[in-house]
Amino acid sequence: MHFSVHKKIRLGFFIAFTVIVAASVFSYLVAKNLLDNAGRLNHAIEVSKKLEVITRQLKEAESAIRGYTLTRDSSFLDPSMQERSNRIEEEYLLLRKITADNPVQQHHLDTLRRLLTIKYQQLKVGGEESTQVKQLSSVKEGEKAMDLIDNKVRDMIRIEESLVQEKSELFHFFAVLWVPMILISSLVAILIGIYSYITLTREFKLQLHIESRMKSYQRDLQQNISLLNKTNQELEQFAYVASHDLQEPLRKISTFSDRLQTKYKEQLPPDATQLIDRMVSAVSRMRVLINDLLIFSRAGRITPESITPVNMNQLLQEVLSDLEVTLEEKNVQVKYDELPVIEGSDTSFHQLFQNLLANAIKFASPDRPLEINIHHQILTGKELAVVKESQQHDTFCRISIDDNGIGFEQAYAERIFLIFQRLHGISEYSGTGIGLAICKKIVDSHSGYIQAYGEPDKGATFVIILPLKQKLKTEDHEVWLKA
Template sequence: MHISVHRKIRIGFFVAFTILVAATICSYLIEQNLVANALHLNHTIQVSRKLEVITKQLKDAEAAIRGFDLTKDSTFLQPSMDERIKKINNEYKQLRTITRDNPSQQKNLDTLKVLLDIKYRQFKADHLKAPGQSAKISVNAGETYMTLIDRKVNDMVHIEEKITAEKSRLFHFFSSLWVPFIFIVSILAIFIGVYSYIVLTKEFRLQLYIEARMRNYQRELQENINLLHKYNQDLEQFAYVASHDLQEPLRKISTFSDRLIMKYGDNLPEDAQQLVNRMVAAVARMRILIQDLLVFSRSGRMTPDSMEQVDLGALLQEVLSDFEVSVEEKGIDITYTEMPTIEGSKSALQQLFQNLISNAIKFADPNRPLQVRISAETLTGQQTGIVKEELKDELFCRITVEDNGIGFEQAYAERIFLIFQRLHGVSEYQGTGIGLAICKKIISAHHGYISAYGYQGKGAVFVVMLPFKQTKDE
């Protein structure tokens, strides 16, 4: 299964982003563990130091009393026991504050407080006794409680060291994961970088190849367009020359036919006169056909210089003025709504209206007066539902030409726009079958659309869609 380059880039970005997030989370956890370990180590040091200070001050106080008891020197009692006890209590309070988040240490401190109070009472009792009185008993009692205090202090230090060891093990665990994780992340980063380089290099070369092929296609297309223009010009020139060359024998046939009728008309048998009349009619139809072919060959030829702002209302009035005689003689009712101004070729649009109206008059129902309704409305490309996606915001003029003539079967809606395609015989309705083909060609040259809707015996509707502004062909 082929994966597009955009999908590859999205997958690569997602993998890189996932690795980055994972590395960030891991780094954060290790950093938090390191900070917590450092804080607890500092906490352990503070607790140990406070306990060491309390133990030292107790031993100093006890040594001072023993020194005074042995030497009778009052300087050993400086500072006083109350001051020494006050300092020990200050250290104890700080120690209680430091270990407030540890219930087991708080419980040990409660026991230590009891032992300290007993030790305080011993200090004060030994301080008030006379020198040498019950010295041995006092020393034994002091050593007993001092031993208990040392044990409690050791218990507290042991708890702190145990917690510190657990923190250290966790830190070492994360540290042991960090090195291989960084190695794996680095390998993945290198792999993604190399893979991205290979993919982008491949796509870049493919893009260069496509651009080169596109330039070749554009050059070939331009050459074909130029060749097509040349062929079209040659074809138009051929059609023009051929039509003029055909006109000469037609004129001779017409002239000889007229002379034949004028000079020998009365002497010709009736069937011979009919043959001559049919020949004259055929010549007339041939002349009209050649003229229509000339018009068809020139109808789609548009140049930027021929494009201008065309007032369709004024243009329609000019076209209707050409049909005044037919309208009055046949009692035709032609109405139209307000028409906009659009960009286009005035002569081509004039021919478009002439052919559509002429088509409606030609196929009028003989059993009822002909009515022709011409209307226009402005739509966006999206509202039309038939234009390309890039033109959905452009403005279009929808022109509707509706009549109540003989109509046609909807199955022939596409066929009627083909050249020389007729739905009726020449004997029924005159014409060469080129008029609607010319309309189609004019609409296509204006980047528009035309469609027909027929209702047999009821009439026909022709819908023309023209852009308000012509796009320049490159």
């Protein structure tokens, strides 16, 4: 399976993007776990510090009572046991607030509260005047209560340490995967970057080569266009001169044949008279052919100066007026829509419609009156399947000319637009076979399209597609021709 360069580059960038996203997500998880682990460690340290403060203050209070018991020095009771108890209470409340999200620790703190209450009572009693026996008993009870408090503190510290250990293990798991993941993703991203760089460099060099070749082709094309324009001008001059020069011997042949018939008509045998008639007919046909060739060479030749907005309704009425006699003789009925204004050569459009209507009249069916219907649609280039890609956004007028004449085989739809191509003999229908070729040349010169559809004995339809605005190409750029 072959992938184009653009598909490979897109696939490479997609893989690189996916790898980078995956690495980013994994890095986020690792960083989040690291922060959680650090937060848990700080939490454990803070809990341990608070417990240590409580334990230390209790032991200091207990040592003060022992010193007072032994020496009876009241300085050991400064600060007082009540003040010491208040400080311990403050630390306890802070500790309870810190561990508010841990039910197990809260339960331990409830137990610690009861032990501290007992200890507060012992400290209070120890600070009062009493007998030596009673004081010794209070000291023993204090030691026992302190052991219980130490055990509870150790339990709470173990819980914090176990939580820290769980977080550390999870962080270690992520850290073990994170380093290879980052390494692999970095290598993949580097390899994709190198491949993309090589591919883009190769594509860039290829593009430069193509552009160089295109510029060369454009220069050659411009030279060929200039040469073709020059050749066309020479051909037009040749056609004009040839037609003008050919007209002179034809006139002489026609004049001599007329004189021959007039002067020696009675003396000529019937065969000679018939030959002269055939010669005169051939001369007439030759004259028509030369004139049609001259018209064909000039057809479709438009310049920016000849482009104007053409009122197609008015133009169609002028064409019908020119064909009025023929239409009445053939009893032709013509129906047409209100046509829009189209930019183009007024003379060329007149010739276009006159040729198409004359063609319909010429090939009318002898079995029924001829009916011609002219309809139109305004469409965009995208809605038409025949326009070039550069014309996709242009607006077109699609004009259809339908008739119920003799029609033709659809297989000949392309052939009828070629010069000198006829579907019928000269004896059946007159003409030189240039009329529809002229129509195609006119439509092509206006950046339009012409199509033919026919069915024998049922009629024919000629479809003309013309842009509403003309766009002529100059050597340097394209300009819109506006009125």
